[in-house]
Each structure stands twice: as structure tokens, then as C-alpha cells.
Amino acid sequence: MAKTHTDKAYEAELSQLREQLLEMGGLVEAAIAGSVRAVVERDASLAEQVKVRDRAVNRMEVAIDQACRRILALRQPAASDLRFITTSLKIVTDLERMGDLAVNISERAADLAQAPALRPLHDLVKLAELSQAQLKRALDAFVTGDAGEAEEVLRGDDHLDALYLKIFNELLGLMMEDPRSIRRATSLMFVAKHLERFGDHATNLAEMVIFMVRGTDVRHPKSRADE
Amino acid sequence: MAKTHTDKAYEAELSQLREQLLEMGGLVEAAIAGSVRAVVERDASLAEQVKVRDRAVNRMEVAIDQACRRILALRQPAASDLRFITTSLKIVTDLERMGDLAVNISERAADLAQAPALRPLHDLVKLAELSQAQLKRALDAFVTGDAGEAEEVLRGDDHLDALYLKIFNELLGLMMEDPRSIRRATSLMFVAKHLERFGDHATNLAEMVIFMVRGTDVRHPKSRADE
Numbered sequence: 001m002a003k004t005h006t007d008k009a010y011e012a013e014l015s016q017l018r019e020q021l022l023e024m025g026g027l028v029e030a031a032i033a034g035s036v037r038a039v040v041e042r043d044a045s046l047a048e049q050v051k052v053r054d055r056a057v058n059r060m061e062v063a064i065d066q067a068c069r070r071i072l073a074l075r076q077p078a079a080s081d082l083r084f085i086t087t088s089l090k091i092v093t094d095l096e097r098m099g100d101l102a103v104n105i106s107e108r109a110a111d112l113a114q115a116p117a118l119r120p121l122h123d124l125v126k127l128a129e130l131s132q133a134q135l136k137r138a139l140d141a142f143v144t145g146d147a148g149e150a151e152e153v154l155r156g157d158d159h160l161d162a163l164y165l166k167i168f169n170e171l172l173g174l175m176m177e178d179p180r181s182i183r184r185a186t187s188l189m190f191v192a193k194h195l196e197r198f199g200d201h202a203t204n205l206a207e208m209v210i211f212m213v214r215g216t217d218v219r220h221p222k223s224r225a226d227e
Numbered sequence: 228m229a230k231t232h233t234d235k236a237y238e239a240e241l242s243q244l245r246e247q248l249l250e251m252g253g254l255v256e257a258a259i260a261g262s263v264r265a266v267v268e269r270d271a272s273l274a275e276q277v278k279v280r281d282r283a284v285n286r287m288e289v290a291i292d293q294a295c296r297r298i299l300a301l302r303q304p305a306a307s308d309l310r311f312i313t314t315s316l317k318i319v320t321d322l323e324r325m326g327d328l329a330v331n332i333s334e335r336a337a338d339l340a341q342a343p344a345l346r347p348l349h350d351l352v353k354l355a356e357l358s359q360a361q362l363k364r365a366l367d368a369f370v371t372g373d374a375g376e377a378e379e380v381l382r383g384d385d386h387l388d389a390l391y392l393k394i395f396n397e398l399l400g401l402m403m404e405d406p407r408s409i410r411r412a413t414s415l416m417f418v419a420k421h422l423e424r425f426g427d428h429a430t431n432l433a434e435m436v437i438f439m440v441r442g443t444d445v446r447h448p449k450s451r452a453d454e
Contacts (some may be wrong), residue, residue: 055447058446058447059447061446061447062446062447065313068313069309069310069313072299072309072313073306073309076303079300082296082299082300086295086296086299086316089316089317090316090317090320093317093320172409172410172413175402175406175409175413179402179403179406182402182409183399186399186402186413186416189413190420193417193420219285220282220288220289
């Protein structure tokens with residue numbers, strides 16, 4: 001039989017799920033910060049740490065998935081609780097992939113640490129900070145159910161894309177000036193691309209939060225408006 | 228009250244959901260094939276078509292999401308049906324992102340069509356065919372509930388990664404030989420990377436199918452074995 005909202009055990013399960021997602025988000029934030037620090041400081045052992053710690057992120061994905069399925073099966077949630085659970089099922093996949101992006105960056109960091117430094121990487125650090133802030137804000141919006149804050153995340157993505165493009169063009173210029181830089185600049189391009197994609201995942205989370213809170217799907221406005 | 232398996236309307240809903248996912252998969256397959264053809268044949272108008280058609284993919288994501296949530300709310304599925312629905316909720320997100328990758332490739336195609344051709348792109352076509360075949364196989368495994376076929380997809384990913392690396396290294400060599408090729412070769416690198424990532428999504432689908440069928444999570448074997 002479906003349980004009511006006043007069921008304390010059920011409330012505790014939902015609140016534990018929320019905490020697990022926040023904890024997983026914290027791990028992923030630390031991972032992206034660590035991976036970019038490994039690139040900038042040319043620290044192969046830090047890069048290795050990020051890869052090892054990703055296992056904890058992966059374990060949390062499996063645990064949260066199971067928790068969601070258990071609640072669906074035993075509690076038969078309705079309305080806003082149902083939206084919360086189905087959103088959690090999707091968000092956890094994004095978080096796991098964001099962890100993978102940090103691992104990808106760490107792999108580039110390990111390669112880059114073996115070659116001479118290319119140049120200071122201030123913008124890359126800034127891009128990482130922006131991406132990380134986007135994730136933090138999206139998760140805050142998720143746990144507090146704040147659609148306005150989720151909309152801030154959507155607006156923030158343009159800033160991130162512009163910075164990515166700036167870095168990309170600078171690296172392209174560097175390659176053209178000095179062909180010896182090609183291999184390293186290509187690696188840094190992929191690092192920047194991974195960060196930009198990390199930001200895209202934060203945008204995806206924010207869109208899901210808006211749907212969860214308002215029941216309105218903002219993911220594909222053009223899909224409906226144009227046709 | 229939870230309906231039983233013998234409920235015909237419920238069966239029809241599940242079977243419609245299965246068909247919608249296959250239809251969406253077919254659109255995504257056509258998109259990735261079209262986007263790579265636009266690159267190879269330097270066809271900017273085909274690239275534009277892929278972008279326009281992505282709206283249908285996006286609409287299907289929203290529709291399938293809604294269908295899943297409706298079934299969860301009204302039918303309270305259990306056991307294998309519950310796993311099928313929660314898997315569908317995740318798979319649809321992957322399919323939508325795969326459609327986005329085809330759009331990304333189309334954007335590169337439009338740029339590349341404006342510059343002189345770089346070289347024949349046989350391997351890129353082969354990479355696209357492999358990625359597309361991986362998606363097709365993963366979706367077949369999903370609708371037939373065939374975990375063995377899903378395992379074939381996991382094995383196929385190594386082949387795809389090896390071809391991606393070959394293309395990447397050839398393009399890197401080309402850039403070093405002739406700096407005038409840098410911009411175009413960089414674009415082609417990103418096309419190849421998008422295809423490789425398309426294949427990764429197919430692998431993700433296959434892993435979810437194995438979980439759905441066997442109830443065993445194969446996503447992170449190392450997470451459990453190593454710690």
C-alpha cells in the first residue's frame with residue numbers, strides 16, 4: 001500500500017537520498033578541482049589520486065540507483081516525490097559521467113606532466129572554477145527545490161562557453177606559431193573541452209531541477225515553439 | 228492498486244514505450260550517419276538538415292519521459308517491469324545526448340565545407356559505421372532483453388577506441404607536417420572524438436540492459452573488486 005507523507009521512515013529515506021546525492025556531488029567537485037590542479041601543477045601523482053577516488057563516485061552511483069528503485073518499488077511515491085525520485089535516477093548518471101570527465105582530464109595531466117610546460121594556464125583554472133561553481137549551484141537548486149537558482153545555472157553556461165572558445169582559439173594560435181607545441185596544445189584543448197562538457201552536465205542538472213519543481217520541461221523550448 | 232501483468236492496457240503501454248524508444252533510436256542512427264556524410268561529402272545543407280531533425284529527437288525525449296512517469300504513477304510496476312521503466316528513463320537521456328553529438332558533428336561539417344578538403348576520410352566513415360552499429364545492437368538487446376547481445380556491445384567498444392586513436396594520431400601527424408592543416412585537422416579530431424563518445428553512450432546503454440535483464444550491475448566492476 002502507498003505510504004503517506006507523514007511516514008517517518010519514508011521521509012528519512014528521501015532525506016538520506018538527498019544527502020547521498022549531495023555527497024556524491026561533493027566528491028565530483030573535488031575530482032574536477034583536483035584534475036585541473038594536476039594539469040596546472042604538472043602533478044602526475046595527484047592525477048592518479050583523482051582516478052583512484054573515482055571508484056567512490058562509481059560506488060555511490062550504484063547505491064543511489066538502488067535506493068531510488070527500492071523507494072519506487074516499496075513506497076510507490078506520487079506527485080512531487082515521484083518527480084524527485086525519477087530526477088534523482090537521471091541526475092546520478094550525470095554525476096557519474098562528470099566524475100569520468102575528471103578522470104579523462106587526469107589522464108591528460110599525466111601525459112602533460114612528462115613534457116615541458118607550455119605556458120601559464122590561468123584561463124583553464126578559471127574555466128574549472130566556473131564549471132565547479134555551476135555544479136555546486138545546480139545541486140543546491142536540486143536539494144532546496146529552487147527553480148530560480150537553477151535558472152541562474154542556465155544563464156551561467158554562456159559565460160563558460162565563451163571562455164572555452166577563448167582558450168580554444170588561443171591554443172589554435174599557439175599551434176600555428178610553433179608546431180612543437182601541437183601535441184601539448186591538443187591535450188590542453190581536450191582538457192578545456194572536458195571542462196566545457198562538465199559545465200553542460202551542470203546545465204542538464206539545472207534543467208531537470210526546473211522540471212522537477214515546476215513540472216515544466218525547459219530542456220527543448222525550440223522543439224515545441226518551432227514546430 | 229497495482230495492475231497485474233495480464234492487464235492488456237498496461238501491456239500496450241509498455242509495448243508502446245518500447246516502440247517509441249526504438250523509433251527514437253532510429254532517428255539518432257540516421258542523425259549520426261547523416262552528420263558524418265555531411266563531413267565527408269562537404270555538404271553544409273545536409274548538416275543543416277541533421278540539426279533541424281534533432282528537434283524530433285528532443286520531442287521524443289520529453290514524450291518518453293512523460294510516458295515513463297505516467298506508468299510509474301498509475302501502474303506502480305514491480306520487479307522486471309520496474310527495471311524496464313527506470314532503465315528507459317535513463318536510456319532516453321543517452322539517446323538525446325547522442326542526437327546532440329550528431330548536431331555537434333554537423334556544426335563541424337558546416338565549417339569544414341567552407342575550407343579545402345583535407346584528405347580522404349575512410350577511417351572516419353568506418354568509425355561512424357561502428358558507432359552506429361553499436362547503438363543498433365544495444366537497442367536490439369534492450370528490446371529483446373538479450374544480455375548476451377549487450378555484452379557483444381561492451382566487447383565492440385575496444386575496436387572503436389582503437390580506430391579513434393589511429394585517426395587521432397594520423398591527424399596529429401598531419402598537423403605537424405603541414406601547419407596549414409591545423410584548423411581543419413583540429414575540427415576532424417573533434418568529429419572523431421564525438422563519434423568515440425557516441426560509442427561510449429552505446430556502451431552505457433548496453434551496461435544498463437545487462438542490469439535490467441540480470442539485475443547485476445556491470446558498470447563498475449573495479450569499484451567492488453578492488454576495494
